[in-house]
Amino acid sequence: MHRRTMIQGALSTMATAALPALAQGSWPTGKAITYIVPFPPGGNTDTLARVIAPALSTALGTPVVIDNKGGAGGSVGSTLAARAAPDGYTILGGTISSHSINGSLYSKLDYDPVKSFAPVAMLGSGPLVLVVNASSPYKTLNDVLAASKAKAGGLSSASPGNGTSPHMALALLSYQSGVAFTHVPYKGSGPAVQDLVGGQVDMMFDTTLIVGPHIQSGKLRPIAVSSSKRLESLPDVPTIAEAGQKGFDMGSWQAVFAPAGTPKPIVDRLHAEIMKIVATPEVQARLKSFGMLPSDMTPAQLGEYQKAEVEKWAKVIKAAGIKAE
Numbered sequence: 001m002h003r004r005t006m007i008q009g010a011l012s013t014m015a016t017a018a019l020p021a022l023a024q025g026s027w028p029t030g031k032a033i034t035y036i037v038p039f040p041p042g043g044n045t046d047t048l049a050r051v052i053a054p055a056l057s058t059a060l061g062t063p064v065v066i067d068n069k070g071g072a073g074g075s076v077g078s079t080l081a082a083r084a085a086p087d088g089y090t091i092l093g094g095t096i097s098s099h100s101i102n103g104s105l106y107s108k109l110d111y112d113p114v115k116s117f118a119p120v121a122m123l124g125s126g127p128l129v130l131v132v133n134a135s136s137p138y139k140t141l142n143d144v145l146a147a148s149k150a151k152a153g154g155l156s157s158a159s160p161g162n163g164t165s166p167h168m169a170l171a172l173l174s175y176q177s178g179v180a181f182t183h184v185p186y187k188g189s190g191p192a193v194q195d196l197v198g199g200q201v202d203m204m205f206d207t208t209l210i211v212g213p214h215i216q217s218g219k220l221r222p223i224a225v226s227s228s229k230r231l232e233s234l235p236d237v238p239t240i241a242e243a244g245q246k247g248f249d250m251g252s253w254q255a256v257f258a259p260a261g262t263p264k265p266i267v268d269r270l271h272a273e274i275m276k277i278v279a280t281p282e283v284q285a286r287l288k289s290f291g292m293l294p295s296d297m298t299p300a301q302l303g304e305y306q307k308a309e310v311e312k313w314a315k316v317i318k319a320a321g322i323k324a325e
Helices: 002-026 044-060 072-083 096-105 141-150 165-177 189-197 208-216 264-278 281-289 299-320
Strands: 033-037 064-068 090-095 117-133 156-159 182-185 203-207 220-225 251-259
Touching: 033 044, 033 072, 044 064, 044 090, 044 117, 044 251, 044 264, 044 281, 072 090, 072 096, 072 251, 090 096, 090 117, 096 165, 096 251, 096 299, 117 141, 117 165, 117 189, 117 208, 117 264, 117 299, 141 220, 156 165, 156 189, 165 182, 165 203, 165 299, 189 203, 189 208, 189 220, 203 208, 208 220, 251 264, 251 299, 264 281, 264 299
Parallel strands: 033 064, 033 090, 156 182, 156 203
Antiparallel strands: 090 251, 117 203, 117 220, 117 251
């Protein structure tokens, strides 16, 4: 009797130990996957999620439901994703803000941008364009830097808000060049670009999605782009590195993460399916229409890139003394 009990106990233990493997093997089971977007509807992160989710649902044979949880520069939704079960049924649209900048911008964060997540897929990176009003006397980056040096407080530069990627691009330019600027935060890119067109501010950084139409209409003049390579849509506009600030490279990137501890087979499957979607001509064209350069990073490469981004922005934010509002 005692021997039978021992055997039954051993079999029970073996069965329990096998459950995670069985669960992984059967994923997905038809249960809906929640795709958390840590920003309000309408922005780039939300738009990309709505491009990817239907195709991912078809590929996996299970619903993929978008859940917008905006707030605190992506921190609210990221915290929810970090606390979710690591079972493959929660993924997150992470960005340069939520997963590299916020760690240094906020004095207290309820998640670790690196340790709380498993990198899944880099979707792409959107270079920013430094623009001035078309009637401005500044035509080159050297013109901008010289004018800012000569002006008390420096030239004024608009942004869609404190801690946003356009603000960080300005901070990086100031950090690298040693030239001061006056940051003018707005509540969104719309009012910021309107004031630049109206002549209330001297300059701003933003994506081609935001400033491109105004460049085409002749209301804004592009000075330089933040990426390491020139943009196809602006082939005559130099990079900031080419314009004299060697090593300058910044993109407002978009990626997909899962909670830390999500099994590797699930992460690998998600990565493979998302990369197939990103590689389609339709999605490639959509990304480029956002001013984004598509990416083919592996999960490991995304993880290393993210760590480097965290370190870079920690230095910039500390030097500039930037804090979240």
